[in-house]
Amino acid sequence: MVRALAAGRLLLVLIALFPSTSLAQTPAAVLPQDVRSTAATLQKEALAGTKAYDIVRSLTVEVGPRPAGSKAYDAAVEWGLRTLKSLGFSNVHAEKATVPHWVRGAESGEILAPYRQPVHLAALGGSIGTPEEGIEAEVVEVPSLDAVDKLDPAQVQGKIVFYDVHMERQKDGSGYGRAVPVRGAGASRAAKLGAVAVLIRSIGTDNNRTPHTGGMRYQEGVRQIPAAALSNPDADLLAAEIASGKPVTFRLKLGARALPEVETASVVGEIPGREKPEEIVLLGAHLDSWDLGTGAIDDGAGVAIMVEAARRIGQLPQKPRRTIRVVLYANEEFGLSGARAYVEAHKDELARHVMAGESDFGSGRVWRIASRVDPAKLPVVADLAKLLGVEQGKNDAGGGADLGPLAPAHVPVIALAQDGTYYFDYHHTANDTLDKINPKDLDQNVAAWAAVAYTVADMPGDLGRAPEGEGRE
């Protein structure tokens, strides 16, 4: 008692001395003690070890690569239904989504002159193929997307444009946003000037001979030309041959083609709420992957994190007031088909979605919580930040690509930023495999999401409605 009084006096003295410190400004906790305490227990227990690694191992070993439209993706849907049922989820079901079906086919590339060397490349998702004999043309190099517009069409006509844009390594992955426009828009921008094909340096931070694929889009009314990414060492090689000053010629062969759209599905399962089951806390991840790797970090990790976080909440002696709904989206990578179908199918209940979160950035540790909630509710986010022991970010979070279509309904978003320092070494490559996941980091993600989802599902109030806009990625 004496010690407590002394500590109280000390606190007053400190506040008097440092009126502008965070100590003085910290608002009182807004979450009730019982909610905080259960959330903290969920967190602590998850940090001691979870099933998440087993879940992502099962998905990567038993299904593996599962691009939109493929038979393997259908196997992933079966896996999702089977897994959620066996883990005790309620209302497990598939929700229809129509997805594009693009296939890679055989592909190869070779620098023909001045120094003949084979290279490692991968067609960008959505690219058309080349004629069977390939395309042979001289290469013209540009350092950026905008630089291509400044070229004289005479320099580009009949040539292959090589975009040599380097992506920077950043913890928050922000180098991706700066580098990636060349992947989506590079082909049409070059085609306008008469180019016959496009090569890009991989949008990735590694120096492995594993090229990074990813979606691209053709601009309407512009001639479609094939587009592929060179691995970074191969981009270095092509740049070095160009630096020799001699004309560089290249042969590109892509077997890529689009097949008819496919009817497939997202997978949904729930932990029903005990008092307000009609109010939904949505935990999302995407079930599809690119075709090159086994989709461990993109997005097997997210699937495992969200399924395991919800499962652990479902194991509590008392379920939270609201429903936790896990949505494993179809085709995030290639047009958000599952996310759009979800919004259409659930439009009548979107107003009762009290929160949405997505895990789609690998398995790096959570280091920040951001949000897009009613600004009046930010003290709840501050409480969650303290609970998780992480920084509080801005209130403009997008939260994940699959959450974009929820934005017009003003569904509040919680985003847990993960350490993405190494994510783009492996993202969209053959190297996206199980060994890239650290099970302890995965558990830390489960702990954070379980604590957040439980809190928002059980707390007396809610997060209001999100402000206008989609927020930032």
Added chain:
Amino acid sequence: MVRALAAGRLLLVLIALFPSTSLAQTPAAVLPQDVRSTAATLQKEALAGTKAYDIVRSLTVEVGPRPAGSKAYDAAVEWGLRTLKSLGFSNVHAEKATVPHWVRGAESGEILAPYRQPVHLAALGGSIGTPEEGIEAEVVEVPSLDAVDKLDPAQVQGKIVFYDVHMERQKDGSGYGRAVPVRGAGASRAAKLGAVAVLIRSIGTDNNRTPHTGGMRYQEGVRQIPAAALSNPDADLLAAEIASGKPVTFRLKLGARALPEVETASVVGEIPGREKPEEIVLLGAHLDSWDLGTGAIDDGAGVAIMVEAARRIGQLPQKPRRTIRVVLYANEEFGLSGARAYVEAHKDELARHVMAGESDFGSGRVWRIASRVDPAKLPVVADLAKLLGVEQGKNDAGGGADLGPLAPAHVPVIALAQDGTYYFDYHHTANDTLDKINPKDLDQNVAAWAAVAYTVADMPGDLGRAPEGEGRE
């Protein structure tokens, strides 16, 4: 003067107090001051920056992959002759060597059951191919080379044996020696028991989807079966499918085949000695590479280090007494053809080879000097260790695979151990590319070899003759 006296007295006191310390035992330097001083200058100047990176860039960009017997290897010989001449070497010439000509062809692998997944693999060098339709068989896993012998032939008959041997990461690369026997001998050991093919986990320390090739050998009188290495993530995947307890089947397609032997050459150039040009300090590296990468660390780095070390000695105002001879060996990887041809062609002058050294372990920094010299001459090695600022190793160094054939002639060996912590992440893979080389580390190697080669070429005495035996790698 007073200070010097005081220091001298302190030294005497220290020697009296610690009679067994290295301080007391350090022998007086045996190398003349002028030799030491020139060697130190060579070293210091090389550390400030050399042409070595330009040399390995030129080899990897202008020639690239150059396996024994290929047209690209012939281009490498032309490159070597051109480069040595342009760098001012004397007596630049090709020396005939007859080499095997193994080609990879198209290759692929797929786990068919229980969970169908494509894998990344590479035929081992020297493997036969499969029939065009491939080999489909059940997989049996063994944890080591010796474990296969303990299997009942009934368990192996008609199956594919998968050797799941993990290589450990070590600075000195010693994990390689422990893991690699399975690559050379695994196929025949399994074939004896009736296996139809062999898969090994890559002999490498990475987790990239870039399988590690390397030489294998068939035992005489044993049926030849195809052999390939899975990348480490793919070995994990196969092991995980096997761990499911369900029967695992695999389809292996290898287009590998042996073509007729090819007449080609090693490349030699010299910095002639000023007093005893008939006495030779041999600096070796190998000009061939595996076919998957551009041969940057194996052994473009060694070529660049040795060529540049010798070139810098050649630029001195006064050449050393003895001749520095750079030998860029043909076909180290696939049977030491160039090294054997060299010994045959030069047998009459091997007694006048006063030293041989090889650089064939990438571009990691030199951290130890080892030797195989007349034990009476070890003080010279101790002096060199001090000059380089590195540890002194044992007197049982092999010095490099290409130096093995020199051993019966008792040619003294100096070996500079390089930091191999990351070497086996890339060794014998498509990932062996220029970006894996740090130019400053390469310069440090040049500095060390220039100092060593100059010293041995210019010092009054020599290193005697090497003891019996080939030493250790």
